[in-house]
Amino acid sequence: MAKNEKKEQPEPKQPEPKQQVFPLNTVRLCIDTYEKDIKGRVYSKLYDGEARFNSCSEMLLCIDRLYDACGYPQNFQEKRSFSEQKEQLRRRPVPKARRTDEELCKQKGEYRTFNLIVWSRMSAGWQGKLLRHDGTMAGSFTSEMELLGCICRELRI
Numbered sequence: 001m002a003k004n005e006k007k008e009q010p011e012p013k014q015p016e017p018k019q020q021v022f023p024l025n026t027v028r029l030c031i032d033t034y035e036k037d038i039k040g041r042v043y044s045k046l047y048d049g050e051a052r053f054n055s056c057s058e059m060l061l062c063i064d065r066l067y068d069a070c071g072y073p074q075n076f077q078e079k080r081s082f083s084e085q086k087e088q089l090r091r092r093p094v095p096k097a098r099r100t101d102e103e104l105c106k107q108k109g110e111y112r113t114f115n116l117i118v119w120s121r122m123s124a125g126w127q128g129k130l131l132r133h134d135g136t137m138a139g140s141f142t143s144e145m146e147l148l149g150c151i152c153r154e155l156r157i
Contacts, residue, residue: 020115020135022101025128027063027116030109034155043107045099046070050107056151060144067121112155114138116147130154 028043037055042062047070051062107113113133118126125143130150132138139150 020101020105022104022115023117025067025118026104027066027118028104028107029059029114029116029151030107031112031114031151031155032110034111038151038155040109040111041107042066043099043104044070045101045104048099056148060148063116063118067118108133114151114154 022045024045026045029040030043031038031040033039038059039054040052040059042051042053042059044066047066051066053059053062115131115133115135116128117131118128120127126147127142128147129140130138130147132154138154139146141147141150
């Protein structure tokens with residue numbers, strides 16, 4: 001080997017993308033289409049099925065029902081009902097995950113995918129943050145209306 005010739009160095013390995021770790025209160029929001037309104041699916045670590053929605057209002061109702069059924073994050077106010085039976089407010093234990101982070105990560109919307117993390121449901125509203133599918137911050141919110149505003153900005157509606 002001549003003095004001026006350099007021995008080729010192997011290219012350094014690129015680090016593999018880190019696996020995302022989702023808290024239990026994460027909802028995977030898969031938006032398949034939006035024309036007059038958004039349509040898509042909702043997935044959660046606390047629920048092993050999927051919930052489909054055809055509008056923003058249906059999306060909010062699906063997620064709220066999911067949280068009510070799982071009891072996490074707990075609602076801070078008792079919901080009113082005209083039925084005779086009243087469910088007693090009681091502190092529920094934190095539920096167990098029914099879906100892994102990998103399974104949740106596989107769910108993707110045809111148009112966009114978001115991770116919605118609701119930290120609390122106080123004052124009859126949600127507080128949390130909206131993340132893009134890659135984990136970068138899309139926005140934080142203190143009400144459902146602010147959440148919808150974050151989604152609309154991301155979709156450029």
